Amino acid sequence: MQWKQVLSTMQPYKPGRSSEEVKQAYHLTNVVKLASNENPYGCASTVAEFLSSTSMPFEIYPDGHGTTLRAKLAEKHGVEESSILFGNGSDEIISIISRALLDEKVHTIMPSPSFPQYAHNAKIEGADITEILLKNEHHDLNDFIEAINERTAIIWVCNPNNPTGSLIPTAELESFLERVPENILVVLDEAYFEYVTDSDHVDSIGLIDRFPNVLVLRTFSKAYGLASFRIGYAVGSSDIITELNKVRNPFNTNTLAVAVATKALEDDAFIDMCRELNEEQRKRYSSFANEKGIHMYDSETNFVLMEVPGDADEASEYLLQHGYIIRSGNALGTPGYVRITIGTEEQNTGLLQAFTLLLQEKGR
Numbered sequence: 001m002q003w004k005q006v007l008s009t010m011q012p013y014k015p016g017r018s019s020e021e022v023k024q025a026y027h028l029t030n031v032v033k034l035a036s037n038e039n040p041y042g043c044a045s046t047v048a049e050f051l052s053s054t055s056m057p058f059e060i061y062p063d064g065h066g067t068t069l070r071a072k073l074a075e076k077h078g079v080e081e082s083s084i085l086f087g088n089g090s091d092e093i094i095s096i097i098s099r100a101l102l103d104e105k106v107h108t109i110m111p112s113p114s115f116p117q118y119a120h121n122a123k124i125e126g127a128d129i130t131e132i133l134l135k136n137e138h139h140d141l142n143d144f145i146e147a148i149n150e151r152t153a154i155i156w157v158c159n160p161n162n163p164t165g166s167l168i169p170t171a172e173l174e175s176f177l178e179r180v181p182e183n184i185l186v187v188l189d190e191a192y193f194e195y196v197t198d199s200d201h202v203d204s205i206g207l208i209d210r211f212p213n214v215l216v217l218r219t220f221s222k223a224y225g226l227a228s229f230r231i232g233y234a235v236g237s238s239d240i241i242t243e244l245n246k247v248r249n250p251f252n253t254n255t256l257a258v259a260v261a262t263k264a265l266e267d268d269a270f271i272d273m274c275r276e277l278n279e280e281q282r283k284r285y286s287s288f289a290n291e292k293g294i295h296m297y298d299s300e301t302n303f304v305l306m307e308v309p310g311d312a313d314e315a316s317e318y319l320l321q322h323g324y325i326i327r328s329g330n331a332l333g334t335p336g337y338v339r340i341t342i343g344t345e346e347q348n349t350g351l352l353q354a355f356t357l358l359l360q361e362k363g364r
Contacts, residue, residue: 006123016325026321033325034341034351036227037162037192037303041274041344043225044267047260054259062255069262073233076265077205082238085245086253090191090219090232093244095121097187097215100247101153102127109147110156111139113163113333115189118156127153137166137297141176148184155180158189159204160196163332163339165299170202177211185240188216191232192301194223194271197279201300205235212237220257222302223274224264229257278302281342288352292359295337303341305334306355309362312338318361322354 019031042048066086074081087093098121102108110118112131122129130147132140144155160167168176180186188204205216215236221227231253234241264270285304289296295307308315312335316328319338329337340351 004124004126006126010120010123016327017320019325022320022323022325026323028323031323031325032343032347032350034343034347035325035327035339037222037301037341038227039223039225039274039302040341040347041225041270041277043260044264044270046267046270047226047263050260050263056255056259060255062251062253062258064251066253066258069258069265072262072265073235077203077235079205079208079235080238083208083235083241085234085236085241085248086258087232087234087248088252089221089230090189090217090234091117092230092252093217093232093234094118094187094189096244096247097154097185098122098125098127100244101185104128105151106153107149107151108154108156109144109152111158111161114156114158115162115191116332118158134161134164134166137164139166139168141168141172144176145179148181152181152184155184155186156189157186160190160192160300162191162301163303163327163329163334164297164305165192165301165303166297167196167198167201167300170200173204174207177207177214180211180213182213184213186211186214188214190216191219191222193218195275195278195302196300197275198300208236212239215240220261220264223271224261225274226257226260226264229254229260231257231261277344278342281345281348284348284352285340285342288355292356292364294359294364297337303339305329305337305339307336308338309359309364312336315358318358319351319354322357324351324354326351 016035019033022031070081070084073084094117102122102125104126107128108122109130112133119129132143208214215234217234219232282299289306297305312329315338316326319326327339329335
């Protein structure tokens with residue numbers, strides 16, 4: 001087979017271990033998964049009720065336009081329906097963008113460490129990649145500007161950033177966008193937008209009129225609790241969406257996913273509740289880190305990146321043995337840290353107790 005040469009340097013995505021697998025491996029009766037930034041409160045009750053009472057024509061292809069969901073999102077965000085693109089999760093939209101704009105002749109810029117799918121897709125397309133290291137835990141936007149050249153096609157901005165949770169101040173973001181040439185697409189990946197509580201933060205979809213080269217990504221996988229349905233969306237100028245739709249596969253989102261996402265949009269109270277509960281528990285982690293004298297990145301998401309004593313893989317294994325699946329920073333470009341999804345009050349109590357035992361064992 002004549003595979004692309006770059007594939008020999010890459011590895012397939014390796015999913016984390018399931019709760020059932022960990023239970024069997026460590027002879028545990030209870031395992032808590034805090035590794036994938038899922039919503040510990042599930043989804044809105046209206047979605048569950050909808051699923052239990054709805055039948056669908058399984059033999060019929062999905063509405064490739066996502067008509068009902070498109071109309072509700074357009075109304076919610078105050079944009080034209082033609083400004084919205086749907087994807088099988090925002091991951092697929094990243095692939096669509098990369099396929100539409102990147103090849104061996106062009107250049108792309110992204111933060112590091114950050115969401116790995118930016119680099120993954122750029123490598124497959126053969127693009128020249130510049131990764132800008134975080135500075136003081138944040139995107140170094142000045143270095144982004146300096147890295148721009150005549151071949152730059154896409155700039156990726158993860159806000160809040162995964163895996164650090166850090167948020168770019170609104171004034172800095174707007175100043176950055178003013179300096180980016182209009183022929184470069186700036187992708188603002190905002191998978192965790194619904195969890196942000198910083199009063200200074202503004203909805204960046206409102207920036208698209210001023211900066212028509214901006215494309216905003218959102219998802220139903222995080223705060224909406226619909227990760228298993230795999231549906232995300234992008235909002236941008238109609239011109240950009242039209243070009244991306246030329247690359248998008250027909251029927252790339254399924255009927256059930258579109259239906260439950262539409263239903264989920266009706267329950268703002270659920271999102272408000274999740275944001276408030278998440279913020280309460282996020283503060284617990286911050287207090288714990290301060291009390292124990294360990295570093296934790298400031299977070300505006302439903303996860304925290306916390307320092308561990310010794311090797312991150314070893315710390316992850318220790319917590320796994322105590323029934324908590326978390327993510328080692330060694331796999332995220334942040335050695336010496338682990339990423340922990342913020343769970344319920346009960347889940348976090350248990351995790352922090354196990355973390356305390358880890359610190360004690362390491363003499364901290």
